Amino acid sequence: MTQQKMKRDYISKFDGKPCMMVATFSNANKKIGSDVVQTWYFRNGIHIPSIERKHNRDFSVCGDCPMKPGCYVDLWRGPDGLWTSVLNGNCQPWNIKLFKDRIVRLGAFGDSLSHNVRHITDIAKHARCVIGYTQQWRRYRDSVARYHIMASVMSDDDAKKAKAYGWRYFKAVGDGYVLKRNEIWCRHYEHGLQCADCRLCIGQQDGKLLADVCTPAHGNRKKQLLSIIGRD
Numbered sequence: 001m002t003q004q005k006m007k008r009d010y011i012s013k014f015d016g017k018p019c020m021m022v023a024t025f026s027n028a029n030k031k032i033g034s035d036v037v038q039t040w041y042f043r044n045g046i047h048i049p050s051i052e053r054k055h056n057r058d059f060s061v062c063g064d065c066p067m068k069p070g071c072y073v074d075l076w077r078g079p080d081g082l083w084t085s086v087l088n089g090n091c092q093p094w095n096i097k098l099f100k101d102r103i104v105r106l107g108a109f110g111d112s113l114s115h116n117v118r119h120i121t122d123i124a125k126h127a128r129c130v131i132g133y134t135q136q137w138r139r140y141r142d143s144v145a146r147y148h149i150m151a152s153v154m155s156d157d158d159a160k161k162a163k164a165y166g167w168r169y170f171k172a173v174g175d176g177y178v179l180k181r182n183e184i185w186c187r188h189y190e191h192g193l194q195c196a197d198c199r200l201c202i203g204q205q206d207g208k209l210l211a212d213v214c215t216p217a218h219g220n221r222k223k224q225l226l227s228i229i230g231r232d
């Protein structure tokens, strides 16, 4: 069955280059939940994302993300195929109403803050809830995006800064990490919950959601990730 998807062009906030946002309406990611809508942020029309990364041209959508060497996303697996399919015309025109009552995960690939903040608030207005993470909280510290998505952090120092700027954080940690008082484990890691049922990573909201979330470094590039996290 063909996956339902739609795309919208935009100009990168990071470097002014042409980009496209794609929304997909189903997925096979066991952690997320098959009905979760996901957004993807791509440099528009040059090479497949894995080639762009190899040549360090993914700044337009990933910015200066310090986690790139340990990135959770296997570009050749999802983003390359999706990018090619969309550029071959396999998508429908953008329609914000299709987000109505859906759970939306922003940034299956790329950073949602490479696009304007209004697209996040627009989606949040229609959706049941929005889940997401950004490495760009350092640059856009007082963005209203913090009411909807989490600051992705890699160290205690990072975490303190993110909190001071008013963000909730999601922190990758090393083996043997002991939670701080304000932290809980990702409920997928601890209880096997899917994001669709958990919905904890929804930003600061109205300030009532105070717990910050930690997850042990994992994935195909765990070794690289462990060498990055914890650096202050």
Ligand code: SF4
Pocket (backbone or CB within 6 Å): 131, 185, 186, 187, 188, 189, 193, 194, 195, 196, 198, 199, 200, 201, 213
């Ligand atoms: S805490 Fe919940 S919403 Fe956040 S990543 Fe884990 S399962 Fe998903």
